[in-house]
Amino acid sequence: MKDFDLTLYLVTDSTGHDLSSFLQTVEEACRGGVTLVQLREKSSGGREYLERAIAVKEITDRYHIPLMIDDRIDVAIACGAAGVHVGQSDLPVSCARALLGPDKIVGATAKTPAQALEAFEQGADYLGVGAIFPTTTKVATMLTPVTTLTEIRKAVPLPIVAIGGLNRDNMDVLKGSPADGIAVVSAIMQSKNPRETAGELYEHMNTLKIPMKSNKG
Numbered sequence: 001m002k003d004f005d006l007t008l009y010l011v012t013d014s015t016g017h018d019l020s021s022f023l024q025t026v027e028e029a030c031r032g033g034v035t036l037v038q039l040r041e042k043s044s045g046g047r048e049y050l051e052r053a054i055a056v057k058e059i060t061d062r063y064h065i066p067l068m069i070d071d072r073i074d075v076a077i078a079c080g081a082a083g084v085h086v087g088q089s090d091l092p093v094s095c096a097r098a099l100l101g102p103d104k105i106v107g108a109t110a111k112t113p114a115q116a117l118e119a120f121e122q123g124a125d126y127l128g129v130g131a132i133f134p135t136t137t138k139v140a141t142m143l144t145p146v147t148t149l150t151e152i153r154k155a156v157p158l159p160i161v162a163i164g165g166l167n168r169d170n171m172d173v174l175k176g177s178p179a180d181g182i183a184v185v186s187a188i189m190q191s192k193n194p195r196e197t198a199g200e201l202y203e204h205m206n207t208l209k210i211p212m213k214s215n216k217g
Helices: 019-032 046-062 073-079 093-100 113-121 147-155 194-208
Strands: 008-011 036-039 067-070 083-086 105-109 126-130 160-163 181-184
Touching (some): 008 194, 019 036, 019 046, 019 194, 046 067, 073 083, 105 113, 113 126
Parallel strands (some): 008 036, 036 067, 126 160
């Protein structure tokens, strides 16, 4: 049984940050209530990505928070991360699982029940579903209705984290949905007070959850 909590999932974005402010934001978010961190560096080369991953892992380790690496399985292995998250255009979940072994966390993006079923059959531990709202990141997104969360939960017994433009002001849309957590980028990475923001998001997400069995691992 893998130990991870999707309640407040921070996906990093270095836009507008130098290394110092980036790391400070991640640390303040960890202090505030983030339960999982994914390092996403779409424009970084392998060496730069690894160096940043090592620096972020030093922070997440202090707070006993699992570190996920977006896409780059090699970086995840090299830095000793808790796992990797793969999108629909990345290596298949089956490849990630084969390379990382049974004990690491493998997350997958799924926008449809069919994609969710494929990820489940290939060994995914959780699903990222979205984008619920338009995002301000550079990552191309296709909007996903909240009803899709319910359709996916009916299709597979995996925990689900909702992602895409979510923040304190609009996350009530998830009320009554089977989302196990919320994944945020700009809401924390661009916050003037990431610690306070993380705390508010964490507390509010807990009020939105409904009792529903989900398998972790």
